[in-house]
Amino acid sequence: MYYHFSEEPGIRRFKPRPSAAFPHYPPVVFAIDEEHAAHYFFPRDCPRVIYWKADSTTEEDLNAFFSHTAAAKIIAVENGWLERIRSxxxxxxxxxxxxxxxFDGTAGYYISTSEVAPLNVEPVGDLLKKLLGRRVELTFTPSLHPIRDKVVASTVDFSIIRFRNARKQD
Structure with missing residues (x-):
């Protein structure tokens, strides 16, 4: 099964549409696999940096990014989004x-160029509780820029979502 997360409760059909993130692609319907679903337990416009261990992650990066945690995946979000996540x-x-x-196995993205009808729709519920039920560490920070820069320069796998909505760097 693949999933799509939305703040709209009554979508009957998903029609392919252009993507701002991938403007060179034809219109598509995006979906996410189960392994990466937690990346979307957030309000649509919430910027986040998600990173996890890869087979190619160096010992140095394992120590730098994961020595402080038992989590397999870390999701960083800006402090200003806490209330919106809660509500x-x-x-x-x-x-x-x-x-x-x-479309992108590392990020868990799947695409369809056809119109798609969902098999089911249900409320996710308490987003923070849902995240805590996964093997995920959720961290809040005043700015995503430092962690994004560090992650992109590393050997960890990552997904950066809605970064255009991140606070501007001071």
């Missing part, structure tokens, strides 16, 4: 896998 009502749409193809 957002989010819905998860479930799709059959047939019409989707892998």
């Amino acid at each position: 957002t009502k989010l819905y998860v749409y479930t799709f059959a896998e047939e019409s989707f193809e892998c």
